[in-house]
Every structure is written in C-alpha cells, then in structure tokens.
Amino acid sequence: MTKRQIAYLACTVTLVVSGMGAAAPTADHRTVHRVKPGESIQKAVDAARPGDTVVLAPGTYRESVRITTSNLTLRGSTVLPTVLVPGTAAAGDTCALAGHGLCVTGTADRPVEGVTVRSLKLRGFAKNGLWASRTDRLRIHRVTAEENGNWGIALERSVRSVLTHNVARDNADAGLFVSNTTDTESGAVDAEGTVISHNHVSGNRIGLTVRRLRNLTVERNEATGNCAAVFVVGDESTPRAGAMTLRANHVHANNKHCPKTPRLPFLQGSGIVLTGAEETLVAENRIVDNVGASPLSGGIVLFKSFVGALNERNEIRDNVVLRNGSADLANRDTGKGNTFRGNTCEVSEPAGMC
Numbered sequence: 001m002t003k004r005q006i007a008y009l010a011c012t013v014t015l016v017v018s019g020m021g022a023a024a025p026t027a028d029h030r031t032v033h034r035v036k037p038g039e040s041i042q043k044a045v046d047a048a049r050p051g052d053t054v055v056l057a058p059g060t061y062r063e064s065v066r067i068t069t070s071n072l073t074l075r076g077s078t079v080l081p082t083v084l085v086p087g088t089a090a091a092g093d094t095c096a097l098a099g100h101g102l103c104v105t106g107t108a109d110r111p112v113e114g115v116t117v118r119s120l121k122l123r124g125f126a127k128n129g130l131w132a133s134r135t136d137r138l139r140i141h142r143v144t145a146e147e148n149g150n151w152g153i154a155l156e157r158s159v160r161s162v163l164t165h166n167v168a169r170d171n172a173d174a175g176l177f178v179s180n181t182t183d184t185e186s187g188a189v190d191a192e193g194t195v196i197s198h199n200h201v202s203g204n205r206i207g208l209t210v211r212r213l214r215n216l217t218v219e220r221n222e223a224t225g226n227c228a229a230v231f232v233v234g235d236e237s238t239p240r241a242g243a244m245t246l247r248a249n250h251v252h253a254n255n256k257h258c259p260k261t262p263r264l265p266f267l268q269g270s271g272i273v274l275t276g277a278e279e280t281l282v283a284e285n286r287i288v289d290n291v292g293a294s295p296l297s298g299g300i301v302l303f304k305s306f307v308g309a310l311n312e313r314n315e316i317r318d319n320v321v322l323r324n325g326s327a328d329l330a331n332r333d334t335g336k337g338n339t340f341r342g343n344t345c346e347v348s349e350p351a352g353m354c
Contacts, residue, residue, distance in 0.1 A: 041065045041074075041084075042093075048072055056120070062087030064096035064125070066103040071114040074102075076121075078142075083121040099127030099149065106134035111158075118142050128154045129171070136160055146170050151177040152204065159192040166199045168207075175201035175226070179211040187237035191216040205258045205267065206231050214243040222250045227258035227267035228296065229287075234276030236309045242278035251287040251299075263306055268292030269325060271299045276309030282316045291325035295332070299324035299345065302333040310335030321345040329353045 030051040033044040037059030044054045050071040058080035064087070067074065076082025089096035095103035101122040106112035111134045118141040122129030129145030132138055135158040144167040145152030152168035154177040155161055161178070168175025176199060180189040194216040200223075201207035207223035210216065211233040223229035229251040234241030251271045258267040269292025272282060287299040296303060299321035302311045312335040321328040321343055328345035331338060331353070345354040 035061075037061060045069070045072070045074065056082045058082055060085060064089070064093060064101055064103070066093070066095040066105065067115055067117075068105060068112060069115075070112050073116040073118070074120070075116070076119040078119050081121050082119065083123060085124050086126070095131070098131070099125055100131040101125040101128070101145075101148070102130045104130070104132040104135055104138060106136075108134065111136045113137055115139070116141070120144070121146070122152075123147055125149065128152070129168075130154065132161075133157050138162070139164075141165055143167075144169075145175070148172065151175070152201075153177070154179075154182075156180065156182045157189075159190070159194065161191070161194045163194075163196045164198050168199065168201045168204060170203040172205060174206045174209040174231075175204035176208045177211070178209070178213060178216070180213055185237065186212070187239045188212040188214050188234065188241040190214050193217075195219075197221065201226060201229075203256065207254065209233060210241075210244070212237070212241050214239065214241065217245045217247070218249065219245070219247045220249065222252075223254060224250075224252050225256060226254045227256045228270035228273060229254040229290065230272045231270075232272075232274045232277045232280060233305070234278070234309055235305050235307050236276070240278045240309070240312075241276060242280045242314070245281045245283070246272060246285065247281070247283050249285045249287075251285060251290065253289045255289075255291055257292075265295050267296060268294050269297040270294065270301060271321070271324060273301045273303060274311050274314060275303050276305030276307075276311065277314060278312045280314045282314070283318050285319045285321075287319060287321045287324065287328075289323045291323075293326065297324075297326055298330040298349075299328040300343075301327075301330045302335070302338060303330075304333045304335070311338055313337035314339075316340045316343065318342040319344070 053073040056076045058077040113136045116139040121144040126149045128151045129148040130153045132155045152171040152175040202225040207226040260266045271287040271290045327349040329348040340353045
C-alpha cells in the first residue's frame with residue numbers, strides 16, 4: 001500500500017469515528033404496539049400515534065375496534081390467522097353497538113387519512129365486518145370478511161381507497177360494498193381513483209356492489225357462488241354513476257338463489273349488471289356459466305334502475321361471455337349510446353349483438 005493510500009485510509013477512519021462521515025440520525029419515532037389474545041386491541045389503537053403500527057398475534061379477539069387516527073397500520077399475523085369476532089360492547093363503543101367488527105371513521109372536516117388494515121379475519125358481526133366512512137387513501141389488504149349480517153367490507157364517503165387480495169364470503173348482502181353515502185339520497189361522487197383488484201367474493205347475495213360512484217377501477221377479481229356477481233348501481237340523481245372501468249374479472253357460476261326485496265326481484269345467475277350508469281367500460285372480462293330466470297339474470301346485463309334511470313354511453317367490448325342464461329349479453333334498457341363490440345358470446349337480447 002502506498003503512503004498516499006495509507007494517508008487516505010487514516011483520514012477516512014478518522015471521519016467515521018468522529019461521526020463526520022456517518023449518516024445523520026433519523027427523526028423517525030414510529031412505534032410498534034404488540035397485542036396478544038386476551039389483551040385489548042382498542043387500548044393499543046387508542047395509544048398509537050400517526051405513523052405507528054399495531055400488530056396482532058395469531059388468535060381470536062372478541063371485540064370491535066374503532067380507528068380514528070390517521071396514518072395508522074393495523075395488521076395481524078401473516079402466518080397464522082388473526083380473527084376478530086363479536087364480543088361484549090362496552091359503554092360508548094359505537095362500533096360494537098352498531099354491530100360492526102372494525103370501523104375506520106373520520107369526520108366531514110377531518111377525514112381519516114392513510115390507514116392500512118391487513119391480514120385480519122372479521123367474522124360473524126351483526127352488521128358489517130369492516131365499516132369505513134370519511135376516509136382518504138384507506139388500504140385494505142388480505143382481509144377476510146365472512147358470515148357477517150350485512151356487508152363484508154363496506155366503504156362510504158371515501159376516496160382514493162385500495163382494496164386488494166381480500167376475501168369476502170357468505171355475507172348476507174354484498175361481500176364488498178362501496179358507495180357515495182348510505183344514509184342520504186344524493187348524486188354520484190368522485191372516488192378519485194379508488195382501485196378494487198384481485199379480490200375473491202363468494203357465497204354472498206351480491207359479490208360486489210358499486211353504488212353512486214364515479215372514477216374507480218374494478219379489475220382482476222374473482223366472483224363465484226353469489227346470487228349476483230357485480231352490480232353497478234345508479235339512479236336519477238346528478239351527477240350520474242359511471243365513468244369507471246370493469247376489466248379482466250373472472251365471473252363464473254353465480255347461481256345461488258336469493259329472494260326478492262322491496263327494491264329488487266329475486267336474484268340468481270347474474271354476472272355484471274349495470275343499472276342507471278353512464279360512460280362505463282366493461283372490457284376483457286370472462287363471464288361464464290351464470291344461469292337463472294330473474295329479470296336480472298345473464299352474463300352482462302343493462303337494466304334500467306328501479307327508479308327509472310337509464311344506462312347511457314356505456315361500452316361493452318372484448319369480453320368472453322358464454323353459457324349464461326337467459327342470455328350472454330342482455331340490453332333490457334332503452335338508454336342511448338350503449339355499444340357492444342368484439343365480445344365472444346352465443347346468445348344476446350336483442351339478437352345480433354354476438
């Protein structure tokens with residue numbers, strides 16, 4: 001080693017030892033709160049600050065949990081299941097008293113932002129497994145919601161949400177439900193790019209309901225064994241529901257029978273149904289073996305809403321739609337500007353669309 005190399009090495013060592021060449025210490029003071037079965041998840045959530053993570057050990061937790069802190073992560077074990085089931089509601093526990101399992105709720109003036117929920121199972125709640133209202137950038141990943149009394153995972157008044165790789169099965173109404181509002185009548189709202197992808201929905205009344213929203217993407221989901229797979233719901237309010245994309249979903253054998261309700265006839269054998277929607281793209285989906293005799297049965301169905309709103313300017317293209325009854329493609333509407341092209345199908349209403 002030359003004298004110059006030795007001198008350079010000595011200088012470098014001096015800098016590192018003195019701290020002059022080291023990375024500056026970070027100002028990241030995020031805390032991980034760990035919870036075991038028998039301990040209170042809510043207590044840990046209440047103690048957490050923005051940026052913190054609450055980690056649940058595998059096991060069963062008998063409680064409901066409410067998150068109102070932004071930039072919080074709640075996650076279970078990725079190896080063994082972490083399960084939330086109903087417990088005794090404490091005084092003031094609004095989430096449990098409403099019958100929900102996990103609530104993420106903000107206010108009109110201050111939405112809850114940047115919350116992540118992952119790797120949990122929410123089972124057997126009287127109302128919804130996961131209920132979110134007034135959120136921004138909520139991420140729900142690898143959550144299983146099953147056997148809940150209304151919706152599995154439900155969002156309202158929420159924007160820029162991401163729902164990926166979740167399972168919603170055997171819920172009394174929709175497995176996944178996203179909406180403008182649930183307690184008032186109003187026009188569709190901009191979901192600001194919400195994404196619903198790679199989810200599995202089965203055994204529900206409706207696999208996925210998108211109600212009175214605009215600007216979102218539903219892609220690469222699987223729906224099977226429901227009474228109806230996907231409903232896009234609009235009405236006569238303005239702005240209209242629509243301006244969304246339903247792409248590359250696998251919709252098959254949604255042949256469960258569900259009785260009629262005050263708003264809908266009985267359901268069976270419905271793939272993708274648009275009611276009162278506009279400017280929606282339905283493309284590159286595989287929709288097969290959905291069979292029933294309901295007015296809403298069929299592979300891809302356009303049907304005017306039950307308050308009379310028509311579907312207009314929707315594009316149905318490049319889908320594989322086969323062995324659906326009573327039709328693969330069904331335009332049971334009188335709305336204008338709806339187009340069907342490039343689809344692989346056998347039977348259409350009216351004839352000539354295949």
